[in-house]
Amino acid sequence: MPRVSPAAKVRLEDTRRSQILAAAALIFARKGFDRATIADIAQAAGLAEGSIYNYFRSKDELLAHLPRQLAQPVLTTLLDRLPLPASAEEMEAFLLQLGTAFVARVRTHARLFKVFFSALPHLSPSARATYLQLVQIHAAARLERMLRDGVRAGYLRKDLNPAIAARVFPGMLFIFLMVQEVLVGRRMVPYEYDVIVPEVVQLFLYGSASRPRATRRPAGLRAQGRHRLT
């Protein structure tokens, strides 16, 4: 006869698994997948070495379960709840939100990102896909459709290539995130993301060249954009 109710048991087991995965993420990010030892992870999780194997069959399995378990809560699509833009101004507001969310997501998962890079050579294609979902670059398909709509509606350039542009937008932010959060750990530019994101949105929508007229940006929005976002 079991001492604990089945439900409680499942809960306890899930707790342990999360606890171990959190420890694994920490150690993997710190030392890289190969240099991290099970002993390290066990110690970080407050368990004995052998206990890890009561919950995961192998070190590889830890790696494979990391994104699923740790990123689950935020894997809802970024763009789903936002209203579809019907003008350049609405698109600007939309991109500000999207960019801010994107930055937040990558920063949240910076640790998993480091794991991803260190483990790249042993990741199966499917595991790679799972890790890449962390940044949802794959979600660009949705942005692409919106851009296409914008072209059709006329507020975006007729000759815009929506497929390329939809990937460019996250890329404009990604370079800062990669260098600052993952690769080097030091800022490339002396600005916070609440300055970078609006600037990037401006660039994406209006470019860097002077415009014939100065009408294109309502002052209100810009000012708002310069305020704290993170």
Next chain:
Amino acid sequence: MPRVSPAAKVRLEDTRRSQILAAAALIFARKGFDRATIADIAQAAGLAEGSIYNYFRSKDELLAHLPRQLAQPVLTTLLDRLPLPASAEEMEAFLLQLGTAFVARVRTHARLFKVFFSALPHLSPSARATYLQLVQIHAAARLERMLRDGVRAGYLRKDLNPAIAARVFPGMLFIFLMVQEVLVGRRMVPYEYDVIVPEVVQLFLYGSASRPRATRRPAGLRAQGRHRLT
């Protein structure tokens, strides 16, 4: 009495070192730093295991010497010989060349890039900097100055942030290069780089929003931009 002249001896030794580093780059890129064995590298270099140690003190040292030795020939600055632009059109031409060169450089060093990622946790900050020089994102300082000039000259937006924009430009291309060449090996979009680069330049200069007037892009330049670049 030495059989070989000292100079020839140095040359031979350099050859061997390059030969070993090339083998190391190949194996590191293929298996990741930790999974690569000295035996692998020795075999790829056509030497015995022990011989590696006549040229490099340790496996870590191989990693450290990789970018310096292998990337030396191409580490010339990207922008040095280009004439400074004096208008949006000249800037467009300049960015096309810069972007194309950037793409070529990253693709050339894709292998070292993979090594960089796989070895990230073991690299000292200075080693990281050395590897990042491969793509010269650090060189953005020069582009930043040019953008600042452009703003001053009036053909770029008064409210442009040159520091941010200078990093955004490579980032717009970097996302494609990262995913396609380094991380996944499959294309994100069904276009070659000679389509992507001009599109990115257009976005960077003119944005994605419609312009009040259709005068902004001389047809000649655009057509040229669509031609083969790689």
Next chain:
Amino acid sequence: MPRVSPAAKVRLEDTRRSQILAAAALIFARKGFDRATIADIAQAAGLAEGSIYNYFRSKDELLAHLPRQLAQPVLTTLLDRLPLPASAEEMEAFLLQLGTAFVARVRTHARLFKVFFSALPHLSPSARATYLQLVQIHAAARLERMLRDGVRAGYLRKDLNPAIAARVFPGMLFIFLMVQEVLVGRRMVPYEYDVIVPEVVQLFLYGSASRPRATRRPAGLRAQGRHRLT
């Protein structure tokens, strides 16, 4: 106040022990002693791992208790109830029964035999003796006495060595049993034991060489010997 009577308690405990030993015999025979895990055995017994230790102190103890407990019911002596033979013909009948019983016994305990072999290196001499009792080769002493009687009575060869002959007889069958039931699992010869046993008895009594006269074997007995015995 105990809920169960002491006697019933003992009975229940014995049942559990048998149940565990049966599971152990199954698993040990299948995987060998060292490869069998307590988890395997517990599962086969329908218990939890820890429960095994309420009945046996260790894995080794399981091994030691196997033959005693599982073979008890059949450890009755093979030869006890047979009438003592007074002629070669009676001896032939006797050996047929003895051989048949021997074959049946070994086949019944084939599983324990496999355990015995797999665990040989860990068995103490006394444990080895216990396992060997399963086939009662040790019981040859009784057969030896009967052979000695036969020699004295004159129907067995004067120069027969009863000690050796008494061990040879089970050996003649044992080789088939070893190879077919224990070691290989495939038949050495295309005959059932009800052909092998009479043939072996003939060989033991009359040899393989031709006899000067053809009178040696009454037809009746031989025919009987060829009938089903198992």
Next chain:
Amino acid sequence: MPRVSPAAKVRLEDTRRSQILAAAALIFARKGFDRATIADIAQAAGLAEGSIYNYFRSKDELLAHLPRQLAQPVLTTLLDRLPLPASAEEMEAFLLQLGTAFVARVRTHARLFKVFFSALPHLSPSARATYLQLVQIHAAARLERMLRDGVRAGYLRKDLNPAIAARVFPGMLFIFLMVQEVLVGRRMVPYEYDVIVPEVVQLFLYGSASRPRATRRPAGLRAQGRHRLT
């Protein structure tokens, strides 16, 4: 440039392999396959643990190479060089030699026999066959043919089953060898093999029952048979 000639290198390597296999045989026989550790074997071979793996890929491979390497020299067929018998007397002489050789072989390989039993559960069928060749019970086919000839020639019983008899003969000796050399290490009977073998041959040829006439065994041969054989 290699310091040692290729031939010398091969010789050295073979020596090492033999040295390791001999150590493995010793340890496996002593502790059984599963309890034997690579550390044990390395120590017995006078090497470091890791060195074993320069010659054998795994512990299993050691097990698989044991019989091939260690038994090779004696794997020539026992029966090949003996003249074919043409009478019961010649058959008796032949069986004496065969039995003596069989005993010698099994005793020589007693150690491998123990290994065989301890490793039985993990041996592949082909590995089992290789180990069983050590005792060449498979060679019974040849003896079977000889017995068939004897029946045809008339000096063996018309109703003899040669297939069964050919397996019985080694079995008569095998029981002593198994119990004395492999399983228990103590003698079943107070006789040396130079007494047991002739007795077994007598039993096999002439049985245990009295014969109508006393003519069957020429005294000369018997006396000879009782002399030292091992």
Next chain:
DNA sequence: AATGAATGAGATTTCATTCAT
């Protein structure tokens, strides 16, 4: 008495590095 998570000793195997030749 029953449970099964936790433990940690111990086994196999890999591999960077050394060094005698």
Next chain:
DNA sequence: TATGAATGAAATCTCATTCAT
């Protein structure tokens, strides 16, 4: 300088046994 066998530290993983519940 080149070699590659030898080394042994270190890592992963297994599993008998314990013990709180």
